[in-house]
Amino acid sequence: MSDFPLFPAQASTIAWQVDALYGFLVLLTVVFCILVFGMVTIFAIKYRRRSDDEQPEQNHGNLALELSWTIIPLFIALFVFLLGADVFFRLQRAPADPLEIYAVGKQWMWKIQHESGKREINTLHVPKGQPVRLTMTSEDVLHDFFIPAFRVKNDVIPGRYTTLWFEATQLGEFHIFCAEYCGTLHSGMIGKVIVMDPTDYHDWLMGASASDESMVEAGQRQFQALGCETCHKSTSSGQGPSLVGIYDKPVKLKNGQEVTVDVDYIRESILQPRAKIVDGYEPIMPIFEGQISEQSLLQIVSYIKSLTESAE
Amino acid sequence: MSDAVKANGEPKNYLNDTYGIKSWLLTLDHKRIGIMYLITLTAFFLVGGVFAAFIRLELMTPKGDLFEAETYNKMFTMHGVVMIFFFLIPSIPAVLGNFLIPLQIGARDVAFPKLNLASYYLYALGGMFAIAAILMGGIDTGWTFYTPYSSSYSNSFVSLALVGVFINGFSSILTGVNFMVTIHKMRAPGLTWFRLPLFIWGHYATSLIQVLGTPVVAITLLLVVFERVFNIGIFDPTYGGDPVLFQHMFWFYSHPAVYIMILPGFAVISDVIACFSRKRIFGYSFVAFSSLAIAVLGFLVWGHHMFVSGQSTYASMVFSFITFFVAVPSAVKIFNWSFTLHKGSIKLDSPMLYVMGFIGLFTIGGLTGLFLSTLGTDVHLHDTYFVVAHFHYVMVGGMVMAFLCGLHFWWPKMTGRMYPEGPAKLGVMFVFAGFNLTFLPQFILGYMGMPRRYHAYPEEWQALNIMSTAGATVLGLGFGLTIAYFIWSLFKGEKAPANPFQAKGLEWDIPSPPIAHNFEAIPIVTWEAYPYGPEEAASQSTETATEPAKEDEVV
Amino acid sequence: MSDHAQGAHSLHHLHQFESAEQQYESATLGMWAFIVQEILFFGGLFCAYTVYRNTYIEAFTAGSHHLDIFWGTLNTVVLIASSLTMAMAVRSAQTNSGPGRIIGWLIATIILGCTFLGVKAIEYTGKWHHHLIPNSTFQWNDPAFPTVTLGPAKIFYSFYFVMTGMHALHMIIGVGIMLWMIAKVRRNEISAQYFTPIEISGLYWHFVDIVWIFLFPLLYLIGRHH
Missing domain, CATH: 1.10.760.10 (Cytochrome c-like domain)
Known part of the structure; x- marks a missing residue:
């Protein structure tokens, strides 16, 4: 129990942006919760019923207040929308010339092939500091390729290609999950991303079990x-x-x-x-x-x- | 139920008016139908609850060691199907709506009593199909029935369950039609739209969604059944069908469906908060129209369930944009309720404690919804425990709290007995504490990346999962206690007066429990909703008699 | 039979209503609300149809070439005629023309409805002989449309069968309602003062006809000029 993290590893270029957005939303939530809880608690104590025949003064509303709590949340909401859309665009648009890797999902494994022809199952070796684009499809049902440490996720759909991209910033191993329910061993459809130095990645591609055909x-x-x-x-x-x-x-x-x-x-x-x-x-x-x-x-x-x- | 009733001495009411099992099973009385729903719903709630308990037990350890993966998948599917389609969607409308809509608008019954009974039997029949599917071996598709898994791959009893949900859908549609017509056409003289309690407004908005949304999911699920039985190919990619189209059609209903579940909750909260602070709802018309706004906006946001489904970037932008507008009417409601307390005369009886709990939990539920409508964060949070936590905050923290709130508040009216206040206060504390302990850790788990519907998970997440399971135990105790003292009160509870909470509303002017045809004489209404002020109360008391002379005042 | 005493007796309203007028308005509004949900029900199908028609234009064109336009047109005429007889039934009830006349028009409606269903059965049988039933026996080979493959063609027939099948189911329910109405008329429950059941049954029947008015061009006609 000593180790009680609140965030997954921040291991891609986009991760801190998603975290910042998340942090902002947490802050917004806390502020509004304090406001509402505070109001409700204070009123409940201050205006508690003191005698059974108490008759409070009636008040039918206040247009200025109504308008302010209609318009202020609207502007906050639209502001959050813009922030979210901005990050989303970055998540959707891969930089030019990314490293292309291909993934096929099937019940219940990830089959991955690198451009060099090297294949792997349930692991994904990628170089650090280089944009990678995954082009994915499924052989059977819906799956979803999810790497929490990179804050990226996309459904993997039979009969069409979907893509996601990331640029890893940290060496190490991170979880891959299937995030779209796909049947019995859905929770076993997991794997690891292994982020390596570009030179190590190159050696790995060329090393043991290297493919002789790209x-x-x-x-x-x-x-x-x-x-x-x-x-x-x-x-x-x-x-x-x-x-x-x-x-x-x-x-x-x-x-x-x-x-x-x-x-x-x-x-x-x-x-x-x-x-x-x-x-x-x-x-x-x-x-x-x-x-x-x-x-x-x-x-x-x-x-x-x-x-x-x-x-x- | 009518155990204490003696033919002599006891005044006639809807419970002792006729006897025998047939007088219940074939009743056309909206109040008895409401009670029948309550009993059936509670049974489904217990079934769904047992599945929830098994899910939490399994997740105490990271390895999937209690159940087989397949069994676990069936557990969460059946938890979802039973709770959503057979508990949450009917809950408040079918029980409290049925019981109270005619009473609150001064009518002798709903517009179509036979249709109302038919709706109950459709619900029961649909439920039988679902139970049959469970008993024969269960279903493992998830309650969302995503194709092509549900249509071409699953080997479980999907068709049977889908037929059950389909039939139940028609129960929901017909109830919606019935309530809509009742609210339009059956209001007592003088009871204009803006004199209606907000309970009625909330149910009107709900009925609108039931009528407009449910048929779409009905046909969609029917297509999945055809897909399984005849292999027709509409959602099957091997024939060029599009599995993602199912998601569009499914969420076109199922997003509004969450408003079917929550709007009646808003409806209850508005009535109860006015009573226990002895004040008219602050900004009545804003609260009323915000329900309609939510009902309408609800139909335009389904794509926010599909940000990572391969939907086009621009479609996602539009859906996200519209979704943020839903935040506004929700905020309007929260602030108006909070301000109703301002300078009120607040009594913290158990229904009011449920209101406070509701406001707190719904605020958290609503605000965490922003995380999911924000495109940048939803990509990471989609299909994780964050979604599970958000959904339960709205559905259990919002809807179930509101249902319990309403049940306590109108329990004396429905049964003629008071529930015991002490245990009720204890119950609400258990439910509130247990709930938060169960679902707060799941927000963190979700951000850490724990996907939903996982039978086993990495070890580093065990601590949070144990907290969640511990919370679920407390929550379960809270629900158990509540059910126990409700049943106890039926036999040993104090006799309830006509208006134990000094509440305003037509239902409180008649005896508890009401007589079979509700009103001796149909009231004429000349006052605004929630007349808690002294001058208003005075004017009301002079007008209760049926005076034709006053009819010209009626707008 | 149709004397005023009888009429006045039928005027009594169910206990939950305060007046016959309220009862009439409620029943009518209820039926309209029900029709709205029916529109959404078929709307889901029309929507999915539109999506696939856009994706597989050729296949949908090819598919409609295999539908028999003669039977389709005949059925359209039959249904329009049945709407007329239904309207006449309502009219006879309204004008107090006597139960015989009402029953006569209702029977005419039933006969036309059954004719429609019979024609549909003939068409379905034909599809079965040509292996165009969209299950695992589906076969597709049309030299006139070399670009159309089995999958999309099958999807067209899935829509054809689901849409017309759902419509036919509504027709069958409609015929059942007409039989019920005949029983009501025979029990003297219908009069010029109280003909709500016939009127709202008529609303339902016309709605089902209108669905066909959309189905016929979408399935049989569009793309036929190719």
């Missing part, structure tokens, strides 16, 4: 094996659109809409290619729904992301 290479291998290359050539001469340099760019569809090529779009175009047809092409691509595992899919996605003009 995610991009694995993606490329499967891209070839599945025959994608026959139509998706690096020039626009193929039967399918060229995939070079499309990531994060808008693309015009047959139905006139314009969409941005993000991970979810790439995913959908592989699994349900006929849902969104690029303008100028025919819906002839076979459907891969149910034929590619989530992990292979992530490899192909990271391969397609890597296809930039300069890389060619």
